[in-house]
Amino acid sequence: MKDLLPTATPARARAAVREIIRPHRAVAAAGFGLLIVATSVGLLVQPLLGYVVDLVAGRQPATLLTTPVALLVLVGVVQGLLTSWGLVLVARFGETALAELRERFVERALSLPLERVERAGSGDLTSRVTGDVARVAEAVRSALPALARSLLSIVLTLVAMAVLDWRFMVAALLAIPVQLHTGRWYVRNAVPLYAAQRVATGEQQQQLLDTLAGATTVRSLRAEADHLARVDGRSRAAVELTMRGVHLMLRFYSRLHIGEYIGLAAVLAAGVLLVGEGAVTVGTATAAALYFLNLFGPINTALALLDDAQAATASLARLIGVADVAATETPRPAHGDGVSVRGLGHAYEPGRPVLHGVDLEIEPGKRVALVGPSGAGKTTLAKIVAGVHEPTTGTVRAPAGIAMVTQEVHVFAGPLADDLRLASPQATDADLRAALATVEALEWAEALPDGLATVVGQGGHRLTGAQRQQLALARLVLTDPALAVLDEATAEAGSTGARTLERAVEQAIDGRTALIVAHRLTQAASADRVVVMDGGRVVEDGSHDDLRQAGGRYAGHWAAWTRHHAHDDQ
Amino acid sequence: MQSGRDVLSRAIRGQRSRLIAGSLLGAGHQAGEALVPVLVGLAIDQAVAGASWSRLLVWLAVLAVVYFGLSFSYRFGARAGERAATEAAHDLRSAIVARVLHPGGGADRDRLPGELTGIATEDARRVGMVLLAVLTGIAGFTGLAVASVVLLTTSVQLGLIVLVGTPALLWLGHLLSKPLERRSAVEQESAAHASGVAADLVSGLRVLKGLGAEQAAVERYRHTSRTSLAATLRAARAEALQNGVVIALTGAFIALLALAGGTLAANGTITLGQLVSAVGLALFLQGPLYMLAWVNTELAQGRASAARVAALLSAPPAVTGTGTELPAQVKGALRLRGVTHGGLRELDLDIVAGELVGVAATDPAAATALLHCLGRHGDPESGTIELDGVPLREVDPALLRQAVLVAEHDAVLFEGTVADNGGTPEALDAAGAADLSPETPVGERGGSLSGGQRQRVALARALDARRPVLVLHDPTSAVDAVTEARIAESVRRLRHGQTTVVVTTSPALLSAADRVLLLDGGRVADDASHADLLQRNADYRKAVLA
Structure with a gap:
């Protein structure tokens, strides 16, 4: 039985992340702040479109359209600028922290006692250096900004709907239980499945390397059929696990479709109710419906990134586990030349x-x-x-x-x-x-x-x-x-x-x-x-x-x- | 000679039924997605504007049917597509490995193991992805078509604005981001380099520890990591700018649409609901267009991968046969005439059936060339080699290897136990590996064993194969003297009466041979027993004695 290198507890991993982030707090705050402002500005699009609808519904002359149209252009430009700037700062924060983490990790990894590394099998440390570092980097590079922007969009869109009329927000929230439940169900199933998938892919890779690098020996020993069967078996196992992952993901999206439908129906019903009461204009109801249609993207993105985030968290725990191993090597007192x-x-x-x-x-x-x-x-x-x-x-x-x-x-x-x-x-x-x-x-x-x-x-x-x-x-x-x-x-x-x-x-x-x-x-x-x-x-x-x-x-x-x-x- | 196109079309034909089902369902999904904004527009126009509950129920029912349909088609269409892609990749992977392992060889001649593995995994996967891309392309075009029909029937002017504007928008975004993409690709490579350096340092951990060079390695990694960070930040800035430009362009386009649609609605050319639908469809259209852009990249990459796979699959074999059979009972007489190959010059050599012959080469290149020809990894540049009077050139290499086993010095062990690799306890004992438990795992490429242990297990495996002719190359270079002497004895006992050739300069092995051939200048320079050669030949003494 191999004695793997340690993995940090969730609490320890959080503490270590806080420690790494601390010196970069200001950059992080500025970056996320800019993204919040950018997203908020972007949310002005739907009310402006609603205003256009109201102008049309109110049989106003077409010349009045100039103001909302000019404002729409302005909103796009400002949102674009602020988003760029915010993303640059978020990247600087994330990437710098990441570089520090991987440097600290490599430093510790190289100072581990060799005996400890051998007890764990050399593959353990190598897979952490390559796979886990790459997964955390990937998360910092793409998942973190995407997740941040999606979550901001969701929260601020809901706020914007509440500004139109609080009942629109309540209607939109009817989809939340389905989505939350689906997200939790997905992560629960996806995490072990994807872990198994990574293992199977690694084994397939290993078998291919074993067989292909030893092709001469395989041919000499007439072991071709045996090795073909080995490769086929590993590849088949990886294929089936990949397909299980695909099935899971597709069932996930099916459930999200139900959530979408419930929310959309509720928002339209709220529109009928509120327009009937005279509480809002048709334009406002349109803006609410457009808001909700625009929520699909960010919600799907955020939920789909949940398992990336989970995988990155697991990888992070494996990196911090090694980085935390106390340097047990005590230098031996030197003694002459003999x-x-x-x-x-x-x-x-x-x-x-x-x-x-x-x-x-x-x-x-x-x-x-x-x-x-x-x-x-x-x-x-x-x-x-x-x-x-x-x-x-x-x-x-x-x-x-x-x-x-x-x-x-x-x-x-x-x-x-x-x-x-x-x-x-x-x-x-x-x-x-x-x-x-x-x-x-x-x-x-x-x-x-x-x-x-x-x-x-x-x-x-x-x-x-x-x-x-x-x-x-x-x-x-x-x-x-x-x-x-x-x-x-x-x-x-x-x-x-x-x-x-x-x-x-x-x-x-x-x-x-x-x-x-x-x-x-x-x-x-x-x-x-x-x-x-x-x-x-x-x-x-x-x-x-x-x-x-x-x-x-x-x-x-x-x-x-x-x-x-x-x-x-x- | 097959081309990349052949590989692709075979992959597509092999998964035809899944591909057809997936494409139909994918098209259904996109049609459904296109209808959602249309239905929302209609519901607002007819139900919300009039505050009518009964109309709302009608439209919600229609929406429910569409949602059910699109969800169902997405789920089962994507499933069929993914299955087609992974199955095609799997079939290709098996075909690639079968080609590399083919007894005729030739596919692994100019390719390193890492490259072969890359073709069997990444390239096979990319060819599989072409199937998914084809399916996605069909679905994307369907979405585009449905949206176009709806828009053009609503209003030709508005439809044209959306249909021309959306692709123009994407194209403009693409154009602006092109130089940025190129830059970011270069910089991402530098980021990947940092991870490569880390992995390399960790695999050399033993060497670093042995030298106490950990600190120097850490300093080097820190430097690489900082260079990589600077590159990554440059790439991130480029990407952020691209993001911002796309957002600004989209905003401008929606403004244009609002202006045109609003004007048309104000004139009464279109209804309120049609205006809402048009805005919704403009947002929806980005989906299929992004899909088509993705399809385009996947197809380009898939074609390049298919070409690499095709080149591998159609690599000419290094050796072939003409169907001549070996005798049913191979006696094991070897006869070489005028063989020139690598370090061999016009070599004539005879080995009698059942003999144990030592071959000592003054030049390692001559030894390697001899083994290369006997194992038929290649045929000699000129000259003939015969086994029991049958020219090797005419025998199917697979049949020949049933009769002749060439155990190379650098033969590898495969993942599994000692028993999986080395065979019976008797063989392990003969190879001086009785101290190793048969259940011991050997690890990746035998990495869990010491050099000497690996060599002895490989020798046991060669002995256990019990081929009529066995050729051993330096089988004991990492074994201690006492064990080596014991091994020489058991090889002699175990191979009694069967042709055995030991290519080595180890005196312990050579002294156990019936006779020893000295290869010098690419030909046989002397031929006698080990003891006699020691006595009479100074070159031999120089070659075998430390």
């Missing part, structure tokens, strides 16, 4: 320890190789020493500057030089070249289409596995750490590229304290000390020569390795 590990134990899940009572000393400037079968706990120990994981028990003392390079390499999208500068923002071009030269990568880097300015990473120039590893080592050189931790940094290159990488590693860690998880024993042989692990414990610890002569496990490993290397070893 490493000292005492009684270290670690369990990713309670009750399933992967390390037991590990002790490890590395003197400053010395190089230690970790050796052992897969699953022995080498990577876990390396991560703890590097400070990436917090141990469950025991103590670790290590120098201040640590850099870790693993076999999982990521190339950051953008120019190659920018990728390197993440390790050292102040580095000059000469520094970058020097670092690349240290790991024997300068030659190919300069041969790229635009040299160091070549865009690499997703969507850019594709680097080979070995090149990506060299890039990772060049970042390490730029970081210039006192302690370098390398986890099988030569594994992905295949056997021929591995030798180039081994040289690159040698040069990158020259003069540093180093802990190396090695599966190629040449790396162990050139280390100052070899530590053999098995089952989460250190089983042997000594120099290459001592261990080889001791006849223990390392000697066994070495024998397996040298059986095929006999000629070279002599």
Whole structure:
């Protein structure tokens, strides 16, 4: 079961939103104020049209029409101007607050303990960074202004109807119970449905990527039919959920039509009643009917935006949940240039320890190789020493500057030089070249289409596995750490590229304290000390020569390795 | 070669009945919507102006019938249209995936996985949307037609003003907003960029943590976010201005209508109710016209998507067959003559049925080219390859892969458990993966496993397929020495009597082979046992020993 990252409670989310909005209160107030005035001015159109009707009904000469017509033009121009201005201010308010929110979120997301992110599955954080940020942005960008304008139109139109005659407003309000009930019914059903739809769409996307990116493997294994069925199944599930959403939405509009009809009938009936009593003119009744016809749009917009607003609220809670995670990382006190590990134990899940009572000393400037079968706990120990994981028990003392390079390499999208500068923002071009030269990568880097300015990473120039590893080592050189931790940094290159990488590693860690998880024993042989692990414990610890002569496990490993290397070893 | 038009017309034909039903109902809905302002005008004229309750009841009854009809047609028309769109997209998605996975290959040659996924999702969806757009277009034209008839029968002058004025208004708004739209598109791209940067930094979280570069990354993101904010605000200003212009233009048009209609009514040319209807219809007309504008954009985008889908579907296969059958029992003798391809130069090579052969290449490109040809992802530029005397070129690639499995170094694992990917416990054991529980989920592309674990599961999967000929490429590059030696032994035992080719420079694997071929300069440079080659060939020593 995955342990997802936290989601903020509604109360906490509201508080966080208030906190973000506070510095922008003035802009927000001005923006919404302008929209209120603009909408109010726009509502003068219907009485002016009503006045035209009254002039006609009263058999007045056509020349009297000039005044209401000129006023109609004026109303349009003023409303247009004020709306523009108001929308600009609302956008400035919303977008600035949004930028602050996403920056705060990314800052926190990057400072989360890696262990916490891994427990949640990397997809959790990624989907929040992409999906949730986009949903909140979409809401701020389109739903917020549309919702604001719709609500203003509705409220002010009702007020305007009341000004014509309070009974018109009462008639219009007869539609409200139907609409409110429909809106609540819709949101209740839509929120879980759309959540399920997003999950299904994500799964479909994932399956497509899985199958299409592995097309060669699928063909080799003759698994085409199986994969087609998988894709079809995911796609079918997404189609059915989409259609359920469509049905729901269409039933929603059907119910709104009932509300519209009730309100329209009531307003017309009020017209008959009031004109009969002589309380209002036919023109006023016309204005009321036109007002009501004009309410359909804003009401439908507002209700249809309810689920956008709901989805955005849910996304917001997921963003604030992460932004609120207390920074639990307490910097470890620095300790010389060496490493000292005492009684270290670690369990990713309670009750399933992967390390037991590990002790490890590395003197400053010395190089230690970790050796052992897969699953022995080498990577876990390396991560703890590097400070990436917090141990469950025991103590670790290590120098201040640590850099870790693993076999999982990521190339950051953008120019190659920018990728390197993440390790050292102040580095000059000469520094970058020097670092690349240290790991024997300068030659190919300069041969790229635009040299160091070549865009690499997703969507850019594709680097080979070995090149990506060299890039990772060049970042390490730029970081210039006192302690370098390398986890099988030569594994992905295949056997021929591995030798180039081994040289690159040698040069990158020259003069540093180093802990190396090695599966190629040449790396162990050139280390100052070899530590053999098995089952989460250190089983042997000594120099290459001592261990080889001791006849223990390392000697066994070495024998397996040298059986095929006999000629070279002599 | 099929065109985008073929893809579109096939999609439309496939959903014909839904499309016809949806169009009829959609037309009914728009006709109903057009009638509402007309009926309101009539009710005001005949019931409200005369304060007559009985007339009101009559008009309310008529209005109720119209409302019921329009609501019903909307609900079921839109349902048919949406169903047609999603079903067409689904069918297309299946066709696209089937084409990519086709044994002949060729569709994924020049396209990255992300692009293929984009075509199977976004482009398929857009082609589906064309169906909905066609339906909406028919409905929109119906609304336009009904409104026109009503207006022109009321008064030719007023009708012409509305019918000419409304499209002119929209066109003017469109014209004014065109430069703004272009600007906002550029700026929205910059906004999307910010979200891309954030996602990229998060996927590189491990690297950032390893370097302690979180702060530098945050600074970089903040910079991107601020640039994006500035762009978004520029786009928002443009959009707000466009909004304001449309509002002002609409106001001016209504004023014009009031002037013309009022004058006509004052002259007695039209009645009061007709004036109200005309104003209502002018407001209504914006609906169908906006619909038609939407239809236009969807059709343009749909055509572009259909062209991309068509190009993918009609991509020529990389390899074909001429229908020659392989023997019922494949023995597994391989014979290469004069093969030139990638890093291979006039390569002659023979592998006896049932042999375990190691192939050590001094140049990785030669190894890749050999695997490429044996797996028939492509045919060699020149030369022939035969399996049991049958030229590979003549065999249907699907049939060939029943006999030959090439397990590539970068083979991927698929979402599921270790057992789903690696097969039987016996195979997992042989691949040195017995320590992994078969129920362990491997995650997206095997991401939950370590590099070494992924490699061993992939090897188990290859062994479990039990093909007469198995070609392995660097199957143990991320495995420790002891396990590697064990794997070499079990591959030998498990594949006893079946042709197995191991392309690698790992001494542990090569020493388990019956004989080893050294590929140098694109051809076989030496041929002997691992031990003999170590003894006599300096190039070999250099290639396989660290």
